Structures are given as C-alpha cells and as structure tokens.
Amino acid sequence: MLLDLIEKPNDIKNIPQEKLPDLAKEIRAFLVEHLSKTGGHVASNLGAVELTMALHRILDFPEDKLIWDVGHQSYTHKILTGRKEEFSSLRQLHGLSGFPNPAESDCDAFISGHSSTSVSLGLGYCRARELQGQSYRVVSVIGDGAMTGGLAYEAINNAASLKSNFTIILNDNHMSISENVGGLSAHLARIRTSRCYTGLKNDVEVSLKKLPMGDQLVSGIRKTKSGIKQLFIPGMVFEEMGIMYLGPVDGHDTQALERVMKQALSIDGPVLVHVVTEKGKGYRPAQRHPSRFHGTGPFDLAKGLPLSESPATYTDIFSTVMRKLGDRNPKVVAVTAAMADGTGLKRFHNMFPERFFDVGIAEGHAVTFSAALAAGGMIPVFAVYSTFLQRAYDEIMHDVCITGQHVVFAVDRAGLVGRDGVTHQGIFDLSYLSSIPNLTVMAPKNKWELSDMLKFAIEASGPVAIRYPRGEAVTLWKESRQKIELGKSEVLSCETDSKTLLFAIGSMVKTAMEAADELKKDGIACDVVNARFMAPLDEDCIRQAAAKYDTIVTLEDNVLSGGFGEHVCARLEDEHYTGELITVGIPNEFVPHGAVEELMKELGMDASSVADKVRRVKKA
Numbered sequence: 001m002l003l004d005l006i007e008k009p010n011d012i013k014n015i016p017q018e019k020l021p022d023l024a025k026e027i028r029a030f031l032v033e034h035l036s037k038t039g040g041h042v043a044s045n046l047g048a049v050e051l052t053m054a055l056h057r058i059l060d061f062p063e064d065k066l067i068w069d070v071g072h073q074s075y076t077h078k079i080l081t082g083r084k085e086e087f088s089s090l091r092q093l094h095g096l097s098g099f100p101n102p103a104e105s106d107c108d109a110f111i112s113g114h115s116s117t118s119v120s121l122g123l124g125y126c127r128a129r130e131l132q133g134q135s136y137r138v139v140s141v142i143g144d145g146a147m148t149g150g151l152a153y154e155a156i157n158n159a160a161s162l163k164s165n166f167t168i169i170l171n172d173n174h175m176s177i178s179e180n181v182g183g184l185s186a187h188l189a190r191i192r193t194s195r196c197y198t199g200l201k202n203d204v205e206v207s208l209k210k211l212p213m214g215d216q217l218v219s220g221i222r223k224t225k226s227g228i229k230q231l232f233i234p235g236m237v238f239e240e241m242g243i244m245y246l247g248p249v250d251g252h253d254t255q256a257l258e259r260v261m262k263q264a265l266s267i268d269g270p271v272l273v274h275v276v277t278e279k280g281k282g283y284r285p286a287q288r289h290p291s292r293f294h295g296t297g298p299f300d301l302a303k304g305l306p307l308s309e310s311p312a313t314y315t316d317i318f319s320t321v322m323r324k325l326g327d328r329n330p331k332v333v334a335v336t337a338a339m340a341d342g343t344g345l346k347r348f349h350n351m352f353p354e355r356f357f358d359v360g361i362a363e364g365h366a367v368t369f370s371a372a373l374a375a376g377g378m379i380p381v382f383a384v385y386s387t388f389l390q391r392a393y394d395e396i397m398h399d400v401c402i403t404g405q406h407v408v409f410a411v412d413r414a415g416l417v418g419r420d421g422v423t424h425q426g427i428f429d430l431s432y433l434s435s436i437p438n439l440t441v442m443a444p445k446n447k448w449e450l451s452d453m454l455k456f457a458i459e460a461s462g463p464v465a466i467r468y469p470r471g472e473a474v475t476l477w478k479e480s481r482q483k484i485e486l487g488k489s490e491v492l493s494c495e496t497d498s499k500t501l502l503f504a505i506g507s508m509v510k511t512a513m514e515a516a517d518e519l520k521k522d523g524i525a526c527d528v529v530n531a532r533f534m535a536p537l538d539e540d541c542i543r544q545a546a547a548k549y550d551t552i553v554t555l556e557d558n559v560l561s562g563g564f565g566e567h568v569c570a571r572l573e574d575e576h577y578t579g580e581l582i583t584v585g586i587p588n589e590f591v592p593h594g595a596v597e598e599l600m601k602e603l604g605m606d607a608s609s610v611a612d613k614v615r616r617v618k619k620a
Contacts, residue, residue: 002026009061009081009107012053020254024049027076028282030087036301038090039419040098041072042293043280044143047173047251051141051275052076054257055169058265059137062106065125069142069152071099071112071423072295073171081107091419093594093602099423113423114388115361116149118142119168123155126164137167137265144172145338148360159270160242167264168243168272171251173279173290238272247274252281291341295420314468315412317447319344321454322381322410326352332458333373335359335382337366343383343412363388367395367407374405379458383410386426386467387417393432396463401438404462409433410454414443414467415507415557416586416600421593426467427586430505431562433465434535440464440486441534443506447473448481449532456484469507469557471596476510487536495525500551500614503541505531505564508555508584511600514607519614526614534564542568546575551617553582555610560585580617584610 002023006012015023027049035042053076059066061081068074078096079087083105089095100108110121122140129136146152147170159166238245244267249260257275264271279293280286285304286293298307326332326348333355334348340358349356359366363384370380389396389411400407411433414426433441440460444450450468457464482490492509493516500519504512509530516526527549529541545552552572554565565583572581584605591599600606604613 003030003079003084006080006084007082010056012056012080017255017258020050020053024053024252024254025282027053027079030079030084031075032283032301034087034090035075035296036299038088038092039295039297039299040075040091041295042283043286043290044073044173044294045075046281046283046286047277047279048073048141048171049076049281050252050254050257051169051171051277052080054254054261055139055141056080057258058261059139064137065109065122065139066107067109067118067121067125067138067140068100068112069118069140069146070115073141073143074100074108074112077107078105081105091421091593093592093598095593097421097593098419099421101422111423113421114391115146116142116151118146119152119155119159122166122168123159123162123164126166127162130164137165139167139169139265141169141171144170144174146361148338149362150365156238156241156243156270156272163242163269165265165268166270167261168270170247170272170274171277172248172274173251173277242270244269244271245274246271248276249273251275251277294341311472312447313471314444314447314450314473315342315344315470317450317473318383318410318412318454318468319347321451322348322383323351325381325454325458326355329379329458330355331377331379333357333378333380335366335370335373335380337361337363337382337384337388339383339385339388342385343410345383363392364395367392368399370407371395371399371403371405374400374407375403379406379408381408381410381458383412385413385424386411386415386429387413387424390428390432396433396439397436400463401436404438406461407463408454408457408460409463409465411465411467413470415469416591416596417470418596418599419593422590425591426469427557427559427591429465429467430534430556430558430564433467434567435562438462439535442466442484442532443534444468444532445474445492445504445506445509445530446477447475448478449484452481452484453532467506474507474510476513484532487533487538489532489538489541490530491527492530493526493528495520495527498525498527499549500524500526500553500618501545501549502526502528502553502555502610503531503545503568504528504555505534507557508605511605511607511610512553512555515610515614518607518611522611522615524614524618531564534567537567537571539571542571543575546572546577546579550579551582551614552577552579553584553610553614555605556585557605558585559588561588582613582617584613 003026086096091098099113101111102108118140122138125138249256264273279290334345335357336345338361340346366382370382373380417424442453444453453466502512512528516528519526554568556564560583
C-alpha cells in the first residue's frame with residue numbers, strides 16, 4: 001500500500017504524481033475504517049484529502065506553518081505527519097486529539113477548535129517571520145462556514161493593508177463548479193498569476209500614465225476590467241479588499257491543486273485560493289447525509305448507521321419543548337449561530353421558518369441581534385454551545401444585561417463534553433455568567449426540570465441562561481417535580497439526624513444522589529439539595545445549612561474558580577460557618593479529551609470519589 005510508505009512528514013513528496021489518486025483512496029478507506037470505531041468528524045475530513053495531500057507535497061514541515069481553521073478537518077494532516085500508527089487512539093483518553101495541537105506535534109502550527117481564527121493566526125505568523133528575517137511559508141485553511149464569522153474578515157482586511165506574503169485557502173464544500181465557469185476561471189487564474197502577465201500589467205499602467213489624461217485612462221480600463229471580472233469570477237469581494245483571488249479550483253484534482261498552490265506561494269502579497277470540495281467524498285452515507293456525519297460516534301461501516309440507538313438527550317428535550325413554546329406563543333423566536341442541527345432547532349425552523357434566525361458563525365452578533373429582538377417585543381431564545389457563548393461575553397453584558405433585555409440563553413454542551421476535548425469543554429459558563437448582574441442562571445437536574453426551566457424563562461421579565469449537558473437526559477425523580485421559583489433550591493433527600501449536606505447543581509445532582517446512597521451503606525447519612533439556581537443563589541437555604549450541618553459538600557461540573565462552590569463558600573463565610581467545606585468541581589485548568597465518565601473519575605468528580613472525600617473528613 002502507498003500509505004505504508006508514509007511514516008514521517010514530507011514522505012508524500014516521494015509518491016509519483018500519477019499515484020496520488022490511489023493514495024487518496026487509501027487515505028479515505030483508512031479514515032472511514034478508523035472513524036467507524038472511534039467516532040469523529042467524518043464528512044469534512046473525507047472532503048479535504050486531496051487538498052491536504054497537495055499542501056504536504058509543496059510545504060516543508062515543520063518549518064512552514066499550516067493553520068487549520070476550526071481544525072476538525074485535519075485528520076489527513078495528522079496521518080501525513082507521522083501519527084498514522086496512533087490513529088486508533090483518536091479522541092480517546094490520553095490519545096490523539098481530534099484537533100491540531102502543537103503539544104502533540106511540531107507540525108501543528110497552532111491549536112484550534114473554534115471558528116474563524118486561522119487568518120488572524122496566519123497573519124500573526126507572517127509578521128513574526130518578517131520581523132525576524134525568516135522565510136518560512138504560511139498557509140491558512142478556512143472553510144466556507146467559518147467565513148460567516150466576522151473575525152475572518154477583520155483579519156482579511158488587516159492582511160490587505162500589511163501586504164505580507166500569505167496564502168489563504170477557502171475550502172468551499174457547499175458549491176459545485178460548472179465546467180464553463182471552472183474552465184474559464186482556471187484559465188484566467190493561470191494567466192493572472194504568471195510573472196509575464198503581472199509584469200506586463202504593471203508596465204502598461206506606467207506607460208499609460210505618462211500620456212495626457214493617462215490617469216483617467218488607467219482608471220477607466222480598471223473599471224471596465226472590474227465589470228467583466230464581476231461577470232465571470234466569483235470572490236471579487238476579496239480583490240476589492242486587496243487580496244488576490246485565484247479559483248475556483250477543483251479540490252479533488254491533485255494536479256490542479258498543486259499547480260495553483262505553487263502559483264499562490266510565488267506571488268508577493270496576500271492571496272486567497274478558492275478550492276471547491278465535496279463533504280463526505282468517497283463514502284456514500286457521508287456524501288448523502290454530510291450533516292449527520294459532521295461529528296459522529298462509532299458507526300456501522302457498511303450501513304453508515306450508529307452502532308446503537310441513543311436515548312433522548314437534553315438537546316432532544318429542548319427541541320421538543322421549543323416547538324411547544326413556539327406553538328403557544330407567537331412572540332417566541334429562535335436564534336442560532338450556524339448550529340441549528342446541533343442545538344436542536346431544526347424542527348422549530350421547519351415549523352416556524354419566519355421565526356427562526358441562523359446568523360452564521362457570529363455569536364457576538366447573535367446576542368446583540370437577540371437583544372434588539374427583545375427590545376422590539378419578541379422573546380428570543382439563543383441556543384448555543386457553552387464553549388461558543390464565551391465568545392460573546394461583552395455582548396451579553398453590554399447589550400442584554402445592562403438594560404435587562406428578555407433574552408433566553410439555552411446553553412447546550414455545558415460541563416464536560418468528552419471527546420472533542422480542551423477547546424470544547426463547557427466548564428466556564430457558571431463562572432462567567434454568574435459574574436454579570438441582572439442575569440438569572442439556572443441548571444436542570446433532569447429532563448422535566450429542563451422543560452420547566454424553559455417555560456419559566458419564557459415567562460420571566462429579564463435575561464435568563466439555562467445550561468445543560470451533552471448526552472442522555474436524566475429521567476429520575478419525576479415524582480418529585482416541584483414548581484420553579486426564582487432563586488429557590490429543591491430538597492431531594494432528607495435523612496433523620498443528618499449532619500452532612502450534598503449541595504449540587506445541574507448534572508451533578510445525580511452524582512450527589514449516588515454518593516449519598518454509597519455513604520448510607522457506611523452509616524453516613526447525607527441530605528441532598530438541588531440548587532437549581534446559580535444566580536440568584538438560595539440565600540435562605542445556605543443560611544439554614546450553616547446552622548444545621550457540620551459538613552457541606554458543593555458539587556458542580558464547572559471550574560471551581562468563580563464557580564458554584566466558591567459562591568456558596570462566600571455566603572457561608574458571611575454566616576460565620578465553622579464546619580467542614582468540600583468543593584467538588586474542576587480544578588482551574590484546561591481539561592483534555594476523553595469519555596466523560598473517564599474524565600469525571602480522573603478529576604475526582606464521580607460518585608465514588610465524592611464519597612471518599614466525605615469519608616476522609618468524617619474520619620478525621
């Protein structure tokens with residue numbers, strides 16, 4: 001196999017050009033086989049195989065800098081840079097990351113996971129290179145989805161003014177090239193990037209300007225040229241911004257890709273190469289359903305179906321409740337930042353298309369847009385992953401909370417998300433959201449409480465954030481369903497003569513109940529309280545707890561710094577509490593990838609670890 005010949009960076013340069021299509025097939029087969037076992041981002045990686053191969057045949061690693069936007073399409077890059085034998089550990093605990101990570105390989109120029117950062121990073125590398133008199137090449141690969149993020153355009157605007165030698169590759173997997181436009185564009189691209197053409201163009205302009213009325217003549221020619229180009233060449237917005245545009249290019253034609261990459265790298269100044277690829281290429285289920293194979297768990301290789309049917313998730317519950325709320329109240333609108341499927345808003349969109357808004361990968365805009373929707377009399381629900389909401393912190397504070405706009409934040413993927421790893425863990429939201437005045441922050445213990453909290457939030461008068469985890473929705477304690485009251489907690493378990501309180505929020509309520517059951521076997525009675533609210537905290541509950549218990553344990557799936565436990569401890573200090581305090585949560589550090597259960601155990605947050613902490617205190 002050709003793939004066996006590639007063991008380290010730059011080995012692909014030894015593969016003959018005519019063998020590259022065969023190598024691409026081998027890489028796709030390798031990817032599908034491994035991802036069917038580990039899960040991961042299937043469709044985007046299958047679409048970027050030839051593009052990655054072409055880049056690796058031209059660039060020199062690790063000297064040159066290749067920066068992947070978001071980074072979920074970097075699997076072929078990992079294979080070609082010496083990580084093929086470790087690929088079975090992808091996204092597993094202590095295994096390969098599903099995203100680029102310099103700690104894993106010096107061929108990964110920068111860590112990525114969030115969208116629209118690659119152009120800024122590439123430009124920063126360019127300036128560092130120039131200031132130090134170095135000559136390495138810099139290429140940023142950004143997808144068409146990431147180009148909906150404003151950060152990308154801020155960087156492109158800056159790149160045009162700095163005029164560094166810099167190649168931006170737009171990996172467009174949403175359009176197909178018609179033969180006529182593609183052939184014309186390729187022809188024009190070859191002409192426009194030849195040194196003969198660029199030299200002649202400059203000479204003609206200089207000569208014309210020497211003639212009477214020469215400046216006006218040059219200006220007129222440019223306007224005519226611009227009008228013609230607008231008819232034939234997509235992407236003129238980049239040229240207007242001062243970025244040379246090449247393409248579109250067939251992203252699965254290795255020869256064409258290598259030719260245009262060489263041309264781009266030979267041009268002085270910033271260049272954007274428009275490459276058109278097909279998501280899921282080479283694996284029919286992913287080609288038919290690319291969104292289903294954006295990020296997936298293990299699947300049946302032959303059928304392309306999940307290995308097991310997943311139970312209802314919190315996202316599913318949110319989706320169902322949102323449809324009901326939208327049906328009952330015509331003022332309810334839904335907002336997403338390019339995550340309609342992931343956040344469960346697709347069905348709301350189908351039912352109420354005029355009340356659904358996908359603003360693209362633009363979380364800051366989504367928040368400010370929602371603020372004005374609320375000011376205009378609507379009730380916007382912005383559904384967003386916890387890790388992405390942190391990108392809009394200023395807008396939450398400035399545009400929503402200062403004036404108390406009635407915006408509902410449905411914060412999905414809160415807490416540990418597992419295999420997507422360090423850039424995607426939703427472990428900071430309790431801290432950063434609770435720091436903002438006027439914002440109510442809630443977390444449900446089970447699926448029914450999520451439903452009740454959403455209804456509560458819609459009926460509220462100010463901003464509300466509800467954070468809930470990834471994965472299966474807890475279905476326990478339906479019989480104990482109690483009305484949601486602002487800033488009031490819920491007693492779930494009360495033992496006679498108990499002197500220990502397990503005070504938990506959100507998904508950690510289940511852990512607290514399990515730990516209480518384990519401790520009961522040892523003769524240690526524990527009461528369990530579901531906090532429900534991070535802001536405002538239940539002051540009465542904390543006051544009563546200070547008077548009753550000699551041991552109080554707080555449990556959260558958030559960093560301890562600025563989190564639930566820290567806030568509770570501050571209130572207990574106000575009550576001059578002298579008992580034992582145990583805070584269970586995530587240390588002030590970034591958490592890598594792995595199964596949630598594995599990470600919980602490593603962090604000492606599972607039920608057994610919590611019980612052990614209590615035992616040690618009780619024995620002391």
